Amino acid sequence: MTTPVREVVKHAKAASRFLSTVSCHQRTAPIRAAATAIHQARKSLLEANERDLAAARAMLASGEISSSTFERLQLTPKKMEAMMQSMLAVAELADPLGRVLQRTELDSDLVLEKLTVPLGLLAVIFEARPDAVTQIAALAMKSGNGVILKPGREVEQTAAELVSIIQSSYESSELPAGAVTLVNGRESVLALLGMPELIDMVIPRGSRQLVEFVQANTRIPVLGHSEGVCHIYVDAAADFPMALDIIDDSKTDYPAACNAAETVLVHQGIAETFLPMLVERMQSRGVQLHGCARARAIQRDDSVTAVPNGDWHHEYSDLELAVRVVGSAAEAIDHIHRYGSSHTETIVTEDRAVAESFLAQVDAAGVFHNASTRFADGYRYGFGAEVGISTSKLHARGPVGLDGLTTYKYVLRGSGQVVRSYHPPDGKGFTHKRLPTN
């Protein structure tokens, strides 16, 4: 099985090299064409999806997959419409390639440019969502990258149909169809992860287990994160109704999201007053609270249970919330650095100085003042489309848009210069003059 996968990947790599040289117009046309074709192929897509669903029903019956997984892989006219719209939205985005980030004259007739270029070849390993195919393919197409898609087996038939439509749109645009390719089978995942010389980035889209498996088994850079343990610190100078609204939204708007809050840290000066209000609000929203000894002592009933296993580094991803009383903003920050996942951290306070100190000191991809953690999202940040959210500090951090699929190269245009002429003490000096970038 390994040899065919390697051949597919080598072919995709060559195709991606070609894509890096074509114009934005050429890269964008097949995205629009594919969106239209998906609309026209609704019937055959639903048929392919029905084959996946037939197998999935058996898995559902035997408990192999959950009903939420079943729901995710089911294609509906509404979902297909959304897929099409999101492809068209990516087509509209500004070209991420060929931007001159810096232009410097090193000497006369010797000019250096720092220019954005595609990463090269992406491998996307995803689970049951058919819309992962169209979303990632559109982003890869717009950014001139090749992409290998490895779907979960529950969605193989649907994914194959979608990829075939996208490949046709590349062919009609006279671009290499192999630039978007599907591989199947569990063993192909390990094969892909073992090709750092061909694949420039792996993007796992799915469960925490999937992300951790990918991270542990490859030397290829991985875009993504396995955890989102986000905190809200309610300062002594917080506006209580605002704090309750922000906690409510951060926890209950979409509890399974990585940017949902898992822990609330409450300043001791307001804990006696604020905690009962928090308990009431959370109970009204069906959220179970877990707390530290001080929080439980204040509450004095069983509305706040102990933190399971004393584990403060836990992503509940559900209607559960941990709460801890802290002595100061500094103690809250220590807690965040100790138990957080560097994803998104919020302070609620009316004291601007405390807020600015929190924003400066907390080391995370997102640091928020008086706003819900749920704003940490590419669409809400205004990026148009999102590749994923990164908690890595290198390359791209936080919600990652099209830019995260690019790198840069230095282009130097000379007229025969050699470095020997510039060696001190007698050589020429460099001018190092910044030139306009447009």
Add this chain to the structure above:
Amino acid sequence: MTTPVREVVKHAKAASRFLSTVSCHQRTAPIRAAATAIHQARKSLLEANERDLAAARAMLASGEISSSTFERLQLTPKKMEAMMQSMLAVAELADPLGRVLQRTELDSDLVLEKLTVPLGLLAVIFEARPDAVTQIAALAMKSGNGVILKPGREVEQTAAELVSIIQSSYESSELPAGAVTLVNGRESVLALLGMPELIDMVIPRGSRQLVEFVQANTRIPVLGHSEGVCHIYVDAAADFPMALDIIDDSKTDYPAACNAAETVLVHQGIAETFLPMLVERMQSRGVQLHGCARARAIQRDDSVTAVPNGDWHHEYSDLELAVRVVGSAAEAIDHIHRYGSSHTETIVTEDRAVAESFLAQVDAAGVFHNASTRFADGYRYGFGAEVGISTSKLHARGPVGLDGLTTYKYVLRGSGQVVRSYHPPDGKGFTHKRLPTN
């Protein structure tokens, strides 16, 4: 041994968190103070170095170290002066922190900033060069990062003296001295590499073996590269004297450098004429040529030997150069992608269209037209100081300046906003208005 190293690293991490919040002035003052102190401590530095040299002489005699290693670890008044000057130069650089890369109004009273911040804690593992201590420490100080230095054992005494001077300058500036720390011993390398939760980046400075060892033994991001296999493609439309000058400079200016050329690719249309000229020039410079069958057939004497082991992916790092005749620019580019290390690739041609196509198609950190590969260097690019050269596509690519030691975070300042109010179809819209960044 592991426990003490971990304690040192935890302490340095805490110190680095503090550094991330201080002003540029506060970060810069101790760099200048340390430079002055090094100048004043010349005598004790030479004494410490002499203790290293005493041990090194024995190792030199027994063949454990080479004479070039011995030379590298030897401190001289001239080297100390250069160390001081280079620290002062780093102190002069623009502040890499707190730059607003993007500012977006998401809604009224809800503003997002993308802000540069330090990476956090760096670990630098280097071999015999004492100047690695001052250079890296100055860059870390300027960029608000903590740094753990692990010197080669040949230079431990000198490094300890230098670090102690730098720590004193931090103390006099009321900054945490633990932010710059030395660890010794081979076992501490593995300990450092096993702390991805504390160390944000590893920078190996030394032999290819060192870099490869580090890359193979850590999940921490590594800045650096193990290979520089750079090419020069001499096109059919090349100016011959220019091509000879560029090849000469790229190969002989500093053959051990990663940006030295290893292979020349010659268009078949000019090979008969150009090769004899190349052979003559290289012979005059003491460079041994290795060639493909066609090159050797043209030359018809023993001036061009076979490529050792047929290995075109070889970094000679010496006065040896491989030469291959290719049928076209496309064939040259294929060769570069197949055997290169994505470091720096040059085309020599008077044909602008061929040049632009080469610059667009070649996937490398540096793509040059009519210029020596040796220009790939932070100082020559105008970065002031260089952390190293990266052949990775992620984070920083090519020569890496101070910017490579920073990341960014998103700072969101709100007034109680929750995402629920923005959900379609009835929610508010985002304004997503770009605001000026200064």
